[in-house]
Amino acid sequence: MRFLEALSLLMVGMASPALLVLDDAHWLDRASAEFVAYLVRRLDTLPLTVVVTLRPEDASADDPLVAAIDRRAGRGGLTRLDLDRLDVDQVAELVEAAGRDRREAGELHRRSEGVPLFLVAYLTADDEDPTDLGQLLAARRTGLTELARQLLTAASAIGRSFEFEVLREVSARTEDEMVIGLEELVGRGLLRELPDGTGLDFTHERLREATYQSATWVRRRLLHRRIAEALVARSPARAPDPATVAAVAHHYRLAGLASEAAESFTEAGHLARRLHAPQAAAEHYRAALALGHPDRAMLHLWMGELLTLAGEYGPALAELEAAAALLEGGALGGAEQRIGDVYRRLGNWELADRHLKAAEQLVEAVADRAGVLADRAVVAARRLDEDRSGRLAAEALELAGQSGDPSALAHVHNTLGLLDDAPDRSRYHLAESLAFAERAGDVTRQVAALNNLAQMERREGNLDRATELTRRALALVAQMGDRHREAALHNNLADLLHTSGLPHEAMDHLKRAVALFAEVGTEPGTLEPEVWKLVEW
Template identity: 40%
Template structure:
């Protein structure tokens, strides 16, 4: 019987036939016992695997699982008594984990350092790496046992490290024996465990050079650069770049093998293979660009140019690849020249890379043979092999002779034409042209001026804003455009809708769209990398991040040499966030200003942190992490206790500051410091600040966090929540919040909440309910106290009675409201009462009284910080002015009211004002403008009510005055 725990766990017979194990718990139990090789108590196992069950039920479940496992194993190796259970080695039971450990243990007693294997170590190490067919219990987990999953994680990490150590020792041994192919195979397998491990990349580069494969060594460096840039946006370590420079300059001579490198291989200039293919996702958001590219290529029988610019990761290389694939499908010949940073000194390096593969084909050899002799001699300056059969030809004239460069360029142009000619236009593509050498740029400028007659399309890409060469690149395109043969396309980031379309084409959950869009910011390459890392069964609630394990390994290399001071400053900065200032990081780190500055200087020097100029003359500089994933890693690696301490210090520093935004930031840090009471108070303050700025969504979020953290003033916060939801038109949620506020309120507080509830029912056209809550608000007030609130309640109740066609009652309430407002002397109450009296006068046809009251209301409301009364007065005054035919003045008031309403965030009343504007303009004869406002009104009205559902209450659409 064979129990296999590397890779997905499985049990099989010695003949390889699978043996079914009925439950996942039985598999987990077998793995746990096999890994331990020591007895475990039944109590421990029952608690580990059934943490949610009580003692007797857990032990019963363990007995049943043990019986299942014993049946599957046929009793082999499994021993159990009343107290303990163990899985012992047995002649009839073979476990790959035991064999792996035994192989490694065989190397431990040879009397030498572990990293220096002897001949006796080699065979056991080979056995060990052969046994490691995948990570321990790959893809296996128990949903109801977090402790088992934690054990599994650390066990797998430990075994992975042992596997990597075995591979490293085999690489060392095979290298010492100059068996380069075997060493390279082990090194590649080691790199596959973690592609972000730069020492593994450097090892492969050295091995390729030792094996006489310098081009492969250069390709490995470029692969390292590509992976680091794609995953983390960081350059390689200095040691990696130095090794690359040595390879380029033919200075590679490892100290550990001088005899092998007495005649080191000379690397050819800039040879590279294409990078591994990206995740092939559908092209989205690029339809127009792709049609333009195809059209330009199809018309390039007599020459053409396509240029693509954009930021890193915008998808330029992908479109270039799509063009080549499309062209080849039509029988065209294509060549790709990729430019690399640091290789600007290799003249025509990209062209060498592009044409070498073509010259080795039968078509290429025939194309060269058909060239005139003088052209073959010129081409041989770059490609000496083209003259292998013409050694008796006269010498080629020097390039500095008259017309030398022109002859050379013409020969290259004719060679390109011969190589790329076919049934469809060929493609000569230059990727990342901002890194091209000057000689290549001169050749391109020459070709662009002579595009007419060339049987191929030049396709160029470059990163915008990253090179001083960009003006020259634009000049190239403009030269082709003047002849009608060129097009320049600037690729922008994808929109949210594009990301949604992309996910619809694959197996991914569409609920991930917002988080994927936020994570990648619409950059196509990052989006592809994210999707490549996502399992198809990802739960929609799960956080979306790049794989953290590989990131941890890479940045561990970058961070391990930091001194204590720099490390402390970096941990403090990680707690603050991506952008921080000296004052905050000093307060968090708890160090002196001089010590903090020294730490920051080290971090800037190591490219872990970047310094940014302050705002304006004398502004204090700010600092930011070079990559967000670095901040995430440093934060994750900071011990929980220290993390909480740092959050507290940051929160205290921010709470002492004055100004908008500090309260919310301080609240965040106090929350993560575990100081929930302080955090709740500050979140409430942040909500008040946001509310004053009409930042309704932010205010709502702050209030809800304050409530969740136990803020004691639930009545005020629930009432504020209800007000904000009312502005948003989310009336169902607003009523719920207000009812929660009313449940614990009494007296004036209850009356205020009842006023709010009545207002929501008025917006819904539910006038009877509005009247009920208005009366309840009045009942909550004792005697004649709080006259200003009483005046507002009476005014609201009067409006409800008016809508219920009880005009006598309405007028009586309005007069009572006016008296209360006068007694109170409260401007807010007076503005609302005068607005009501104007509205009632207009309904009676008393235009003069209506205008007088509404103008008084507007004059009073204009002095108030809350714009609600001013919006109502302007809207109703505009309606009264329109009744008299003064459309211009009416329109001015409506436009002003609309702007105030939009800023305040009251979507329902904004919709009503748009609708009133449409009616006004229609009456004035401007139907075009009327229709524009009507469309806006319909859009806004349709958004009122429960999110994601059309309003079912038609009264919502009838709001015109209030």
């Protein structure tokens, strides 16, 4: 103690008052830390100001300087500044100061997550993966106990965020061990508790990545299998969460369990589809195919249906044709009908009729046959063959009545409403279509009937009623994810609003229609006039 007192008096005697600045004080050796702690405790009696910068998470648990600062903070006479991470604007200032293009700020902020130390590493690196950053991340993990290191590795396999119980099951540790290890990791600034109290996450994604990569391939596969099994055990069988099922599939795949992963990806696709998330569903089905799922035909068919809704007609046809090559009988007829529907959407009536005729010969269920005949009736009308169109529609109605299937009846009545020139009969059929579609819970048929009823009201001058029906159809089609028909409905609504004297709202819907129409077709960016002509269906 006398030595520290003599040393402090010597330092103050050299310049009084004195200023002592210490940067990165967490790297001080023990003796130096004890000396600065001694100064902090005696600031009231010394003509001295001390400025210290440190990262508490990088200091040892019994660091004397950190302890002295904490005690001093309780007595006053100390100003403590806890620095937040940099925001995008602050990153942009540093990017410019480093002589770099300000437009890089967004990407650099994303990669560094606003941590100044990591940002500097990126700014001074010659490539996108700074060696210095890797060394910094490795240094953050040095000195961990074996328990903390094992927990951190297990957590890195789960993901950026994780629940306490999932980590406990994966790590096979007791609750007491979990508390001890996690408190160490939080104290070192490697993990942090989520604000809502649901779990923890890594303080930086690169830290998680570096920890994960430090584990052996064998250990990673073991961890991913345990994670998948833990998630399955925690997922309710009756109402599985789509995100959890997709996570299970992801972990099974990384565990090298292809069959289990393929089944889980297929289930995730079904769940995403029910939630009207076609793009996510298609990604899951595609992953199941890549993993060798045995039901390749149906996966191709489902992907074709989803791509049709997305308006990606070229890829949709490729998937549907791949399904048709693997199917036979009634299932093949269903694929042919879907191919015909894509060609209908593209306005290629000849190819649409060819595939629908093939479907008619193959489908087995009476309700399915009624739907195919209804589609053929519409195509015949577009090809100006009114006699054949009428015969096909009449036969479709008879079959739909025999089946008693409300979706088939909705489909056929909608077709008759489109084709009948007599307003009263047309209105009757469209009203019947809507009623049957609502009874069946068939959103596709509800949208068609609502839109076609709206067009009838518009022709009769009932603009308010037409607008109301179109808005209802638009709300439903947005849930379905059918981009082509959503574009058509925005366009129809724009026309109605413009005619009603609401030009600004009309322009908003017209812009949305144009943006959607531009994304629909066989090739991105290709102008296909028939696609833009869709008004009724």
